[in-house]
Amino acid sequence: MSIITVKIPTPLRPLTAGQSEVKIEGATVGEVLQKMDSQFKGFGDRVLDDGKTVKRFINVFVNEDNIRDKKELDTELKNGDTISILPSIAGGKLATKRHKNFFVIFVPFCG
Amino acid sequence: MIKIPASLLRQIYQHTEQSYPYECCGLLIGSTDQNQNHIVHAFRQCRNLNTERARDRYFMDPVDYLRVTREFENGPWDIIGVYHSHPDHPSRASQTDTDRAIEIMATAWSYVIVSVQNGTVAGAQSWVLNESERKFYEEPLVTVPEEGESK
Numbered sequence: 001m002s003i004i005t006v007k008i009p010t011p012l013r014p015l016t017a018g019q020s021e022v023k024i025e026g027a028t029v030g031e032v033l034q035k036m037d038s039q040f041k042g043f044g045d046r047v048l049d050d051g052k053t054v055k056r057f058i059n060v061f062v063n064e065d066n067i068r069d070k071k072e073l074d075t076e077l078k079n080g081d082t083i084s085i086l087p088s089i090a091g092g093k094l095a096t097k098r099h100k101n102f103f104v105i106f107v108p109f110c111g
Numbered sequence: 112m113i114k115i116p117a118s119l120l121r122q123i124y125q126h127t128e129q130s131y132p133y134e135c136c137g138l139l140i141g142s143t144d145q146n147q148n149h150i151v152h153a154f155r156q157c158r159n160l161n162t163e164r165a166r167d168r169y170f171m172d173p174v175d176y177l178r179v180t181r182e183f184e185n186g187p188w189d190i191i192g193v194y195h196s197h198p199d200h201p202s203r204a205s206q207t208d209t210d211r212a213i214e215i216m217a218t219a220w221s222y223v224i225v226s227v228q229n230g231t232v233a234g235a236q237s238w239v240l241n242e243s244e245r246k247f248y249e250e251p252l253v254t255v256p257e258e259g260e261s262k
Contacts, residue, residue, distance in 0.1 A: 007184070008222065011215050011216050011219060014219075049235060053207075057211070057214045061173075064177070080120055082127075086176050086177060088126045088170065088171070088214075089170075089206050089211075090161070090168070090169060090171065090206070090210075090211040091169060091195060091205065091208035092169055092195075093197040093198070093207070094168075094200075109119060
């Protein structure tokens with residue numbers, strides 16, 4: 001079994017009692033993340049969708065490689081690998097889904 | 112409260128003006144004091160990967176984010192916030208900013224937003240996410256005279 005270092009980003013550290021990294025055993029990324037969920041309550045809810053895929057706004061790197069470019073959660077690990085969990089940082093000046101509704105009431109003028 | 116050395120804030124402003132009319136982004140590096148104030152010691156520019164809508168959106172390159180985490184992983188500083196620009200728009204946190212921050216529960220970070228009007232910085236505000244209320248509240252942004260590291 002491989003010993004993996006998992007790097008925890010600041011937004012997730014409340015779940016790991018402030019730890020910035022955790023050593024854990026696992027043969028695949030999925031196995032390591034499941035063990036993280038067992039060890040730290042709520043971790044899986046923040047990182048995984050139904051425990052099967054990584055949430056779309058989370059990036060998981062094994063060393064320098066994004067697992068979306070590899071085999072996702074089935075990406076294999078070797079002893080000494082580092083997993084970095086990074087939230088997607090995004091935004092912008094305008095709203096996306098919310099639209100103001102404009103109602104125009106037409107009152108015919110009768111003179 | 113977030114404290115930023117004036118020299119660093121000027122350099123962040125330069126980044127936002129050079130990127131105009133597009134949004135730009137970067138990471139704030141520093142420490143947190145006993146009163147939970149953030150003190151910025153450095154910043155790092157990151158690429159905006161949202162090239163299709165760069166005038167009103169940003170998506171920070173995760174590889175840049177990874178690079179910065181690697182650079183500072185041995186301390187003593189940490190990533191304490193994010194900055195980005197609002198070209199021709201106020202420095203208020205938008206609904207998009209709020210929605211994306213809620214997704215990642217970024218309650219521990221300061222979000223500095225720089226308003227750039229016609230290519231020139233018009234001002235900046237800093238925001239902190241309140242998770243339970245799902246909204247940003249402004250925090251004081253204070254410039255301090257000390258020189259800091261930049262890049």
